[in-house]
Amino acid sequence: xxxxxxVRRLPGFGAIALLTFVLLYLPILVLVVFxxxxxxxxxxxxxxxxxWYAAAFxxxxxxxxxxxxxxxxxxxxxxxxxxxxxAALATTRVSRFPGQTMIYALINQPLMxxxxxxxxxxxxxxxxxxxxxxxxxxxxxxxxxxxxxxPFAYLPIRARLETLDPTLERAAxxxxxxxxxxxxxxxxxxxxxxxxxxxxxxxxxxLDTVVITEFVxxxxxxxxxxxxxxxxxxxxxxxxxxxxxxxxxxxxxxxTAFFLITRKRG
Amino acid sequence: MARAPDxxxxxxxxxxxxxxxxxxxxxxxxxxxxxxxAVYSFLSxxxxxxVAWEPSLEGWFKxxxxxxxxxxxxVSWNTANLTVFWRTVWLSIxxxxxxxxxxxxxxxxxxxxxxxxxxxxxxxxxxxxxxxLLIRTFAIQELIRGTGMLNTVLLALHVIDEPLQLLYSNFAxxxxxxxxxxxxxxxxxxxxxxxxxxxxxxxxxxxxxxxWRVLWHVILPLVKPGFVAGSILVFIxxxxxxxxxxxxxxxxxMMLGNLIALQFGQGRNWPLGAALAMLLxxxxxxxxxxxxxxxxxxxxEKRHG
Numbered sequence: 001x002x003x004x005x006x007v008r009r010l011p012g013f014g015a016i017a018l019l020t021f022v023l024l025y026l027p028i029l030v031l032v033v034f035x036x037x038x039x040x041x042x043x044x045x046x047x048x049x050x051x052w053y054a055a056a057f058x059x060x061x062x063x064x065x066x067x068x069x070x071x072x073x074x075x076x077x078x079x080x081x082x083x084x085x086x087a088a089l090a091t092t093r094v095s096r097f098p099g100q101t102m103i104y105a106l107i108n109q110p111l112m113x114x115x116x117x118x119x120x121x122x123x124x125x126x127x128x129x130x131x132x133x134x135x136x137x138x139x140x141x142x143x144x145x146x147x148x149x150x151p152f153a154y155l156p157i158r159a160r161l162e163t164l165d166p167t168l169e170r171a172a173x174x175x176x177x178x179x180x181x182x183x184x185x186x187x188x189x190x191x192x193x194x195x196x197x198x199x200x201x202x203x204x205x206x207l208d209t210v211v212i213t214e215f216v217x218x219x220x221x222x223x224x225x226x227x228x229x230x231x232x233x234x235x236x237x238x239x240x241x242x243x244x245x246x247x248x249x250x251x252x253x254x255x256t257a258f259f260l261i262t263r264k265r266g
Numbered sequence: 267m268a269r270a271p272d273x274x275x276x277x278x279x280x281x282x283x284x285x286x287x288x289x290x291x292x293x294x295x296x297x298x299x300x301x302x303x304a305v306y307s308f309l310s311x312x313x314x315x316x317v318a319w320e321p322s323l324e325g326w327f328k329x330x331x332x333x334x335x336x337x338x339x340x341v342s343w344n345t346a347n348l349t350v351f352w353r354t355v356w357l358s359i360x361x362x363x364x365x366x367x368x369x370x371x372x373x374x375x376x377x378x379x380x381x382x383x384x385x386x387x388x389x390x391x392x393x394x395x396x397x398x399l400l401i402r403t404f405a406i407q408e409l410i411r412g413t414g415m416l417n418t419v420l421l422a423l424h425v426i427d428e429p430l431q432l433l434y435s436n437f438a439x440x441x442x443x444x445x446x447x448x449x450x451x452x453x454x455x456x457x458x459x460x461x462x463x464x465x466x467x468x469x470x471x472x473x474x475x476x477x478w479r480v481l482w483h484v485i486l487p488l489v490k491p492g493f494v495a496g497s498i499l500v501f502i503x504x505x506x507x508x509x510x511x512x513x514x515x516x517x518x519x520m521m522l523g524n525l526i527a528l529q530f531g532q533g534r535n536w537p538l539g540a541a542l543a544m545l546l547x548x549x550x551x552x553x554x555x556x557x558x559x560x561x562x563x564x565x566x567e568k569r570h571g
Contacts (some may be wrong), residue, residue, distance in 0.1 A: 005466045007468045007471055008378040008467075009378075010371070010374060010477060010481060011328060011372050012371070013371035014375055015370050016368065016375075016517055017374070020369075020372040021446070023368075024445075024449075025390075025393075025394075026407035027402070027406055027408075027445070028394070028397070028401075028405050029410060030405065030408065031401070031404070040410045042414060043414055043415045044418065061302070074375070082267045083287045086285060086287065086288070087287075087288040088287045089283035090283075090284035091285065092280065094281060097278040097281055103289065104288055106292050106293065106296075106297060109297055110292075110296050112502075112550065112554065113296075113300065114502075114503070114505070114506025114547075114550060115506065115508065116303070116506055116546070117303070117506070117546055118296065118300075119508075119527075120527070120530055120539060120543055121302065121543070123464075123530055124303060124536070124540075125298070125299045125302060128318065131272075132480055138565055139269060143291065143295040147291050147294070147295035147296040148295075150291065150292060154288075186382055204396055206294055207398070208399065208400075209400045210509055215530070225398065228400055228401075228404070228507070229400060229512075232513055238405070244351075244398075244401045244405075246397060248398070251398060252397070254396075255392070255393060255396040255397075259389065261393075263385075
């Protein structure tokens with residue numbers, strides 16, 4: 001039977017939507033394609049080559065900043081997740097309590113404030129602490145990234161907690177499990193997908209953070225994004241495309257994993 | 267109603283205890299520093315950056331006004347700063363509009379796919395959202411630079427005779443911001459359309475409304491919350507943008523974020539930078555309040571309507 005009138009159809013919308021998808025992917029696609037260019041042009045194809053990847057891997061500075069970025073993301077996301085789990089337990093599936101709104105506001109605050117404002121605020125504080133303690137290590141970056149990752153780690157954990165059936169824990173207490181045992185053997189195992197998702201989100205966010213890092217870092221503490229930002233002012237070779245492509249691939253792996261983990265819930 | 271003494275008071279202690287570690291980190295490395303920015307905006311600039319601990323309104327004064335170097339009593343508007351404010355707000359509004367115009371059909375397209383395909387289309391919108399903003403800005407920079415793909419193609423097609431100078435302009439910033447923030451418009455719009463009751467759309471057509479009238483009088487009012495949420499999600503990062511205008515606008519075409527950064531770099535005027543940062547925070551807060559009011563008004567309407 002022919003459908004006479006499709007109420008979901010709006011003329012031209014499909015075309016604009018497909019154009020949007022093309023526009024969304026075209027710049028990234030061009031970037032990736034020219035990372036494999038044999039020549040040094042960003043617009044004329046001279047044949048396939050992996051030379052720019054070889055150049056990127058051989059570049060000592062790129063190695064240093066990449067390792068620093070991964071290390072920082074792992075530590076910040078790990079700590080943020082470890083802090084977000086108890087906070088989520090205390091604020092989800094509980095009766096309302098005084099100060100709850102304030103806790104929400106504090107946790108979500110990094111999402112609301114522009115990064116540039118957080119960046120210069122931290123710059124001011126770090127400058128002050130440095131003068132008074134003389135400490136110039138990675139601690140500042142770890143603290144800044146951890147605070148920034150907390151809301152991103154908190155949200156998936158909270159979302160997972162909300163779907164948990166409280167009768168399971170009640171059953172555990174009926175069977176004489178202590179609160180600690182009930183948490184260890186019932187709540188925690190059920191919470192693992194949320195915790196994994198929270199960690200991954202935090203990891204990607206820390207890896208992407210550029211403005212806060214730019215203002216907090218001391219000399220010699222460049223991360224991959226701040227290194228790239230610095231390089232963008234110079235003449236760019238496809239080596240930068242190669243670095244960006246590898247970076248994209250890494251993000252893609254994490255985002256896909258995040259989706260697969262959170263989808264199983266449904 | 268007067269609040270009775272909370273019988274559960276001592277039972278709330280554990281909630282604070284469990285939240286405490288996260289809150290300590292947040293207060294030390296996120297909220298606390300913001301208060302210090304507020305304080306710094308009322309101090310005097312130090313000689314080599316930093317501040318001198320003398321209270322002063324000069325930082326806030328310089329946000330809007332400038333004094334003649336030779337005659338400090340001669341005060342005029344700080345047109346350089348005002349130009350940056352205007353560019354920031356205007357580019358952010360334009361970015362929001364472009365995202366809305368492209369985002370609405372895109373969200374509609376996804377929402378009207380068969381249910382099992384929607385997840386894939388949605389995933390395609392989400393990927394750019396989670397990939398590094400700097401890399402996406404870099405991709406745009408490469409595309410529109412003098413020797414970039416866009417110029418090469420246009421030259422080859424004889425649309426233009428010489429390369430367009432697109433980089434380092436308001437247009438480049440606008441293009442970049444619309445590109446990087448577009449997913450933030452599509453996602454809430456899709457969420458609103460996903461809940462749309464298509465029987466209402468059908469009813470419109472049954473009553474002989476044209477497609478245009480149905481779109482304008484039925485669909486748009488129903489997905490308005492998605493529009494409001496999407497607009498705020500695009501507008502807020504736009505007025506606070508730093509990376510995109512820095513990469514695509516160059517040194518001269520600054521936005522508020524870049525002007526703030528400048529005061530902590532070459533400008534060496536921390537109180538002015540702090541005051542500008544507070545101004546940006548106020549702009550964001552106003553946008554959020556407008557948003558919350560719109561959401562509440564919507565709820566009221568539903569309750570009474």
